[in-house]
Every structure is written in structure tokens, then in C-alpha cells.
Amino acid sequence: MAYSDKVVDHYENPRNVGAFDKKDESVGTGLVGAPACGDVMKLQIKVSADGIIEDAKFKTFGCGSAIASSSLVTEWVKGKTLDEAAEIKNTQIAQHLALPPVKIHCSVLAEDAIKAAIADYKAKHTDA
Amino acid sequence: MPDANAGANISLPIYLDYQATTPLDPRVLEAMMPYFTGKFGNPHSRSHQFGWDAEEAVEEARRNVAKLIGADEREVIFTSGATESNNLAIKGVAHFYKDRRNEIVTVVTEHKCVLDTCRHLEQEGFKVTYLPVQQNGLVDLDQLRAAVTDKTVIVSVMAVNNEIGVIQPLREIGEIAHAKGAFFHTDAAQATGKIPLDVNGMNIDLMSISGHKIYGPKGVGALYVRRKPRVRLEAMINGGGQERGMRSGTLSPPLCVGLGEACRIASEEMGQDLAHVQQLSTRFYDRITAALPDVFLNGDREQRFPGNLNLSFAYVEGESMIMAIRDLAVSSGSACTSASLEPSYVLRALGVEEEMAHTSIRFGIGRFTTEAEIDYAVDLIISKISKLREMSPLWEMVQEGIDLKSIQWAEH
Numbered sequence: 187m188a189y190s191d192k193v194v195d196h197y198e199n200p201r202n203v204g205a206f207d208k209k210d211e212s213v214g215t216g217l218v219g220a221p222a223c224g225d226v227m228k229l230q231i232k233v234s235a236d237g238i239i240e241d242a243k244f245k246t247f248g249c250g251s252a253i254a255s256s257s258l259v260t261e262w263v264k265g266k267t268l269d270e271a272a273e274i275k276n277t278q279i280a281q282h283l284a285l286p287p288v289k290i291h292c293s294v295l296a297e298d299a300i301k302a303a304i305a306d307y308k309a310k311h312t313d314a
Numbered sequence: 315m316p317d318a319n320a321g322a323n324i325s326l327p328i329y330l331d332y333q334a335t336t337p338l339d340p341r342v343l344e345a346m347m348p349y350f351t352g353k354f355g356n357p358h359s360r361s362h363q364f365g366w367d368a369e370e371a372v373e374e375a376r377r378n379v380a381k382l383i384g385a386d387e388r389e390v391i392f393t394s395g396a397t398e399s400n401n402l403a404i405k406g407v408a409h410f411y412k413d414r415r416n417e418i419v420t421v422v423t424e425h426k427c428v429l430d431t432c433r434h435l436e437q438e439g440f441k442v443t444y445l446p447v448q449q450n451g452l453v454d455l456d457q458l459r460a461a462v463t464d465k466t467v468i469v470s471v472m473a474v475n476n477e478i479g480v481i482q483p484l485r486e487i488g489e490i491a492h493a494k495g496a497f498f499h500t501d502a503a504q505a506t507g508k509i510p511l512d513v514n515g516m517n518i519d520l521m522s523i524s525g526h527k528i529y530g531p532k533g534v535g536a537l538y539v540r541r542k543p544r545v546r547l548e549a550m551i552n553g554g555g556q557e558r559g560m561r562s563g564t565l566s567p568p569l570c571v572g573l574g575e576a577c578r579i580a581s582e583e584m585g586q587d588l589a590h591v592q593q594l595s596t597r598f599y600d601r602i603t604a605a606l607p608d609v610f611l612n613g614d615r616e617q618r619f620p621g622n623l624n625l626s627f628a629y630v631e632g633e634s635m636i637m638a639i640r641d642l643a644v645s646s647g648s649a650c651t652s653a654s655l656e657p658s659y660v661l662r663a664l665g666v667e668e669e670m671a672h673t674s675i676r677f678g679i680g681r682f683t684t685e686a687e688i689d690y691a692v693d694l695i696i697s698k699i700s701k702l703r704e705m706s707p708l709w710e711m712v713q714e715g716i717d718l719k720s721i722q723w724a725e726h
Contacts, residue, residue: 197634221723245707247708
């Protein structure tokens with residue numbers, strides 16, 4: 187399969203690979219996908235006191251498109267509020283990376299990962 | 315592009331997909347060349363020198379094919395390749411004997427062209443039993459014995475599996491088939507010329523052979539059809555009655571000569587080819603497993619052709635790995651690359667779990683693979699797997715002591 191230049195770039199030079207401490211109050215963690223399906227994404231956001239995503243990290247088990255999709259969204263969410271980040275759509279990811287139809291599920295998973303990370307962060311701060 | 319340690323002797327990418335196809339041996343090409351131009355005759359022309367020359371070449375090729383498998387030359391017919399041979403063997407026998415016997419026994423890990431042929435015959439009313447395999451990829455002979463009945467017309471079990479390289483116990487399978495009066499067909503596309511085969515010693519009645527898996531040309535193969543006791547089959551291609559009426563159509567002398575020369579070379583050099591492949595295979599496997607934990611060999615360790623190593627690299631997805639090791643021409647055990655997103659049916663049949671099947675790569679080693687290529691491949695794999703594992707959430711969780719099975723994964 188021929189990958190787009192953008193996929194190859196993110197795959198070769200993934201942005202923001204790594205992990206934050208899951209227990210940190212300012213961190214939201216999203217873990218989506220399933221090993222049996224061949225894709226698992228872990229996306230973490232670090233949120234400032236005023237509700238801005240100041241940093242993001244990911245780790246992904248999956249094909250090149252899955253790795254590229256998650257790498258891309260770590261760049262996109264940075265500097266956004268939680269509400270803004272929640273508006274990122276899989277179609278934008280797929281379009282930006284020029285994903286072929288069989289790889290659309292990778293962008294869907296990346297969108298799910300953002301939503302899961304936000305939900306995790308919000309769950310930690312329900313009392314606040 | 316890769317770094318300078320590639321050395322002078324390596325050209326990239328390195329071909330490690332010998333199960334898909336093999337390069338043509340230059341000696342084979344040389345033998346074929348005259349039959350494209352000067353000696354262009356139709357081997358079935360009986361009235362002049364051009365025809366006689368072509369016929370002589372084709373018959374010598376037939377003798378070389380026969381010799382490699384311990385057969386008589388009159389038992390070898392040329393086809394377009396192993397897919398046609400498999401179709402002709404199974405459909406041909408099933409159709410010819412359909413009034414007496416209507417059951418077929420095969421195995422779930424067979425090549426698609428055998429399975430699809432059997433599916434087709436099922437639609438015609440034949441009863442097909444698809445035997446499971448054990449965890450090592452081998453047929454359970456007791457299960458086979460139970461499945462073969464006096465209504466079974468043919469038992470079809472491949473010699474060497476294309477995905478995992480395991481060698482089925484052919485002699486015993488043939489014995490079980492014969493005990494019930496059934497014929498034994500084996501798809502030997504991956505085995506011919508690679509491991510010793512003897513149609514008499516192994517109780518084989520029909521055997522499919524491919525040209526391009528044994529350093530010969532694409533577009534030609536052969537089918538061995540036993541004469542004593544005689545195996546009859548209904549032709550699929552009708553016409554001038556060539557190939558003893560089993561396969562009409564003008565033979566291609568250059569292709570037949572190519573297959574024959576490939577078989578002649580294999581007869582002479584099988585020992586050294588096998589030793590070469592064994593040495594490189596052991597070197598590859600030992601170095602990889604010494605450097606990387608959680609790497610698993612799929613299929614039986616002993617009963618295998620060493621030129622096929624199907625490895626699961628736990629916690630690293632196969633397609634991302636193939637992308638990472640683009641300098642190596644390999645094939646994924648998982649069919650992700652073919653858009654179906656389903657892991658290999660062969661690995662599933664072994665009971666390899668889906669998450670592990672997604673991490674599998676097949677490495678094929680052959681006559682022209684060099685030690686320098688193997689060393690380059692090993693170094694690349696070790697560095698890339700390590701990098702991808704650093705990027706893998708599954709690897710991270712396992713290092714933290716989390717049991718992946720305890721997680722509620724959302725299947726998508």
C-alpha cells in the first residue's frame with residue numbers, strides 16, 4: 187500500500203511519543219481500540235488550570251496510518267480548550283493525512299482517543 | 315535510505331519473500347532462451363525438424379521434473395502453474411469418479427486455490443471435510459483417519475505450508491488415504507526442489523508443482539498423475555488432446571524447458587541449497603530471539619522447511635513493522651495489507667490469538683540470500699522492533715505488569 191507523504195512523515199518522525207503519569211490530576215488518559223483488531227491508541231492530555239491543553243503524548247499499536255493519526259492529533263490538540271479539542275473530527279484527520287478508505291477507521295480511532303482522554307480528565311474533576 | 319553499514323555487497327531492498335516467488339536462476343534463463351527464437355517450433359508438430367527439436371526439449375524437461383520426485387516421465391503433465399495443477403487434480407479426480415465416491419478430505423490451512431476448488435465442488439454436491447490442524451500446524455493423523463471413509467475419493471494435503479513452512483507427514487497421510495481406497499493429492503508448490511520428495515515412498519498419487527517457486531519461470535507448473543495404479547481424471551481444458559488428454563493446448567517449450575532446468579538444478583543441488591538455507595535461518599532466528607524478548611515462531615519447530623520463518627513480534631503491529639523495515643521485502647502474516655483487516659486464516663487455524671496474529675511477519679530465505687543480507691536484516695529488525703515497542707501502549711502496559719487480558723477492550 188502506498189502511504190501519503192504526510193503519513194510517512196508522521197510515521198518516520200512521530201510527534202509527542204511518550205507518557206504522562208496517569209495519576210496526575212492534570213492528565214487525562216484515553217485508551218481506545220483492541221489488540222485483536224490490530225489497533226490500540228493511548229492518548230494523554232495535560233491540561234492547565236485555565237482549561238487549556240498544554241501538552242499531549244501518545245503511544246499506538248497499529249499500522250502506519252494509526253500511528254500517523256495519533257501523532258497528528260497530539261499536535262492538533264495542543265493549545266486548544268477541551269471543548270475545542272472535542273470538536274476535532276475524524277474526517278479532518280483523514281483528509282489531512284489523505285487516508286485511503288480502508289484506513290478511515292484509524293482516524294475514527296484517533297477521534298475516539300481525544301474524546302476518551304477528555305472524558306477521563308473531566309471525570310477526575312467532577313467535584314471541582 | 316539506510317546507513318553506510320550496508321556494505322558493498324548488499325543492494326536494497328533485500329528480498330526475503332521466497333514463498334511468494336523466487337528469482338529465476340540465471341542458468342534456467344540460459345536454457346530457455348533458444349526456445350524463444352531459433353528453436354521456436356510447436357512441440358506437437360510431427361512433420362518437421364522444428365517440431366521435433368521442440369518436442370525433444372519438452373520431453374527432456376519432463377524427464378527432469380519426473381526425476382526430481384521419483385516419478386516416471388509419463389506421469390508428468392505440464393500446466394500453467396500450481397493453481398491449475400491443484401484445480402485439475404481435485405476437480406479432475408472428483409468429477410471422474412463421482413458416481414462411486416463423492417467425499418473429499420482436506421485441511422483448513424491449505425492454499426486458497428485448494429480451498430476455493432473444494433468450495434466449488436461442495437456447490438456441485440460433493441461433501442468436503444476441512445480438517446483442523448494442531449497448534450504446531452500439523453494434521454492430527456487420528457482425526458484424518460476418522461475423516462477418510464470408503465466414500466472418500468481424494469485426500470488433499472499440502473506438503474509444505476506457504477505461510478508457516480511446516481511439513482505435513484505425507485507418507486502417513488498417503489497410507490491413510492490408500493487404506494480406504496482414496497487417492498492422495500499433495501500441493502507441493504513450496505516443497506518441490508526444497509526438500510526430498512518421492513512419490514512412491516510417500517504414497518502420493520497426484521502432486522502439484524510450480525515453476526516460479528523453484529527458481530524457474532512464472533506461468534508454468536506440472537501435475538504428477540500416478541500410472542500404477544492408474545489415476546484417471548476428467549480434463550478441464552479440452553482440445554487437441556495434448557498431455558495425454560488431460561490438458562489440451564500447445565505447450566510452451568521455453569517455459570517447460572525452464573521448469574525442467576529448475577528441477578534438474580534442484581535435483582543436483584538440493585543438499586547444498588538446504589544446508590545454506592538452514593544455516594542462514596538458524597543465524598537469523600538465533601540472533602533475533604537473543605536480542606528481542608517475546609518473539610514467537612509460528613508452526614512446528616522441527617517439522618519445517620527452514621527457509622520459511624513466520625515470527626510473531628508481540629506488541630508490535632505487523633503492518634507498521636513492514637513499513638519500518640521497508641528495506642526488506644517481506645510479507646505480513648496478517649492480511650491487513652489486503653484491506654480485509656482480518657489476520658491470517660492459517661495462523662488462526664493454529665490457535666494463534668488475533669492480537670498475536672496481527673504481529674506476524676513471514677521471512678523467506680532462499681538460494682540467493684547471503685549472510686550479509688541476513689545480518690543487515692537482523693540489525694534492522696532489532697532496532698525497529700525496539701523503537702516500535704517504545705511506541706506501543708501494549709508493551710508499556712506489559713512492562714508495568716498489567717495483564718492485557720484483564721482489560722475490557724472495545725472491539726471495533
